[in-house]
Amino acid sequence: MSTFNLKTTAVVAVAAAMAVGCASDRHQRHEDARNAALGAAGGAVIGAVTGGDVLTGAAVGAVAGALIGRLVVDGKERQVYSDGRGGRYWVDNDGRQHPVR
Numbered sequence: 001m002s003t004f005n006l007k008t009t010a011v012v013a014v015a016a017a018m019a020v021g022c023a024s025d026r027h028q029r030h031e032d033a034r035n036a037a038l039g040a041a042g043g044a045v046i047g048a049v050t051g052g053d054v055l056t057g058a059a060v061g062a063v064a065g066a067l068i069g070r071l072v073v074d075g076k077e078r079q080v081y082s083d084g085r086g087g088r089y090w091v092d093n094d095g096r097q098h099p100v101r
Contacts, residue, residue, distance in 0.1 A: 032066050039065015 043061015047054045080090050080100055088100040 032069060035069025036062040036066040039063070039068070 040058040040062035043064070044054045044058040046052075046061070047057020080088050082088055089097045090100060091097055
């Protein structure tokens with residue numbers, strides 16, 4: 001592995017970890033980590049099949065999986081409710097309330 005590929009892989013891996021770490025609650029972090037893992041697996045497979053670097057493919061796939069997963073989740077229209085004390089929240093598919101920030 002060349003120095004460029006190693007540096008690129010490290011930067012992409014750190015970016016993926018930061019993207020997953022920005023989740024606001026435990027459930028969202030779990031979803032982001034799962035999406036990143038699926039993206040990493042897909043990226044590694046694509047890297048291996050195309051003759052590219054498997055580690056770089058996995059790192060790029062992890063970032064793409066986390067970001068695409070976050071965009072899909074945030075792309076859903078949500079109904080916002082008021083708690084009567086000035087706070088606002090939305091309810092996920094599992095019935096959990098999440099504050100609007």
